[in-house]
Amino acid sequence: LRASFASKAQKENDQNFNYNSQPQASYKVAVLGAAGGIGQPLALLIKMSPLVSDLHLYDIANVKGVAADISHCNTPSQVRDFTGASELANCLKDVNVVVIPAGVPRKPGMTRDDLFNINAGIVRDLVSAVADNSPDAFIQIISNPVNSTVPIAAEVLKQKGVYDPKKLFGVTTLDVVRANTFVAQRKNLKLIDVDVPVVGGHAGITILPLLSKTRPSASFTDEEIEELTVRIQNAGTEVVEAKAGAGSATLSMAYAAARFVESSLRALDGDGDVYECSYVESDLTDLPFFASRVKLGRKGVEALIPSDLQGLTDYEQKALESLKPELMASIEKGIAFAQKQA
Numbered sequence: 218l219r220a221s222f223a224s225k226a227q228k229e230n231d232q233n234f235n236y237n238s239q240p241q242a243s244y245k246v247a248v249l250g251a252a253g254g255i256g257q258p259l260a261l262l263i264k265m266s267p268l269v270s271d272l273h274l275y276d277i278a279n280v281k282g283v284a285a286d287i288s289h290c291n292t293p294s295q296v297r298d299f300t301g302a303s304e305l306a307n308c309l310k311d312v313n314v315v316v317i318p319a320g321v322p323r324k325p326g327m328t329r330d331d332l333f334n335i336n337a338g339i340v341r342d343l344v345s346a347v348a349d350n351s352p353d354a355f356i357q358i359i360s361n362p363v364n365s366t367v368p369i370a371a372e373v374l375k376q377k378g379v380y381d382p383k384k385l386f387g388v389t390t391l392d393v394v395r396a397n398t399f400v401a402q403r404k405n406l407k408l409i410d411v412d413v414p415v416v417g418g419h420a421g422i423t424i425l426p427l428l429s430k431t432r433p434s435a436s437f438t439d440e441e442i443e444e445l446t447v448r449i450q451n452a453g454t455e456v457v458e459a460k461a462g463a464g465s466a467t468l469s470m471a472y473a474a475a476r477f478v479e480s481s482l483r484a485l486d487g488d489g490d491v492y493e494c495s496y497v498e499s500d501l502t503d504l505p506f507f508a509s510r511v512k513l514g515r516k517g518v519e520a521l522i523p524s525d526l527q528g529l530t531d532y533e534q535k536a537l538e539s540l541k542p543e544l545m546a547s548i549e550k551g552i553a554f555a556q557k558q559a
């Protein structure tokens with residue numbers, strides 16, 4: 218009796234933790250840069266998804282151990298490791314979603330743009346391989362500076378003749394996650410209910426939380442708006458400084474990216490009610506790329522949601538106008554880099 222009780226309890230624990238009772242796993246996800254600070258916890262969180270059948274982990278080094286370790290979790294997906302450029306094509310074959318956290322992170326005193334020289338080339342090469350091997354996949358770029366690496370990816374895909382703007386995403390979910398957390402704390406709201414759209418881009422003043430569009434609706438004093446906006450914009454730097462040279466946000470980033478991956482998989486699986494903020498090709502403003510709330514569907518971005526940008530407060534409108542030159546410069550820098558290399 219004791220043995221059967223133990224095994225029943227164990228089974229329930231496993232089911233609760235692993236979501237084994239949830240939908241059938243059938244999607245293939247690749248993480249490029251999977252041995253890194255973000256890549257490892259992100260791979261673990263994706264391993265917990267009930268929607269994933271195959272998890273492909275790629276890095277230039279140290280990925281074998283990460284894959285061996287994660288593969289022991291008794292969740293549905295099969296984990297495989299791929300090391301170095303010669304194994305990249307195999308890693309990418311037939312995948313539905315490719316997440317890219319490959320590259321170097323910031324150290325104290327650095328801006329995201331300081332990473333451009335190294336990360337631009339890494340993203341170019343990885344996206345080029347995606348274009349050759351899984352041109353239909355959703356491509357989700359985490360590597361900074363996202364404001365430039367997404368335009369680089371778009372140019373590479375265009376050069377390869379496989380660009381689908383609906384399937385290229387800059388991952389800005391962490392800005393939303395942070396905004397939700399900080400607003401809930403400040404206003405004493407139930408965290409699970411709070412949703413703050415964050416638009417613009419993913420660096421400094423280009424990160425624009427639209428506090429007036431907070432759901433459930435909340436009122437803020439001018440001081441609160443200024444304090445929360447600045448904290449959300451500098452939250453990455455808060456972590457970089459706290460880590461004092463040991464990197465930037467990795468755990469909260471992995472959490473945020475896993476949420477974005479899971480939302481994408483639900484959309485691919487036919488859920489008609491999936492909305493996330495993401496930095497995508499856009500016609501909501503005069504900028505060619507812009508982060509906003511988007512509706513996700515089977516084919517990627519089903520619709521951009523313009524309503525968040527309507528009826529902005531004076532503070533938000535002014536912040537929107539002042540972020541545009543910086544964001545445009547980052548976009549142009551990315552495009553120029555990719556075109557020079559072509």
Ligand code: NAI
Nearest residue numbers: 250252253254255276277318319320321322359360361391
């Ligand atoms: P990390 O240095 O810990 O890991 C990066 C990994 O990329 C390493 O394992 C490295 O071997 C790998 N890598 C380097 N070149 C590669 C290549 N050509 N192909 C495949 N893998 C390669 O860095 P961390 O902390 O994981 O950050 C990764 C990136 O994510 C950075 O650019 C960082 O700025 C960015 N980031 C983005 C955020 C966002 O909100 N979008 C938030 C936090 C970080």
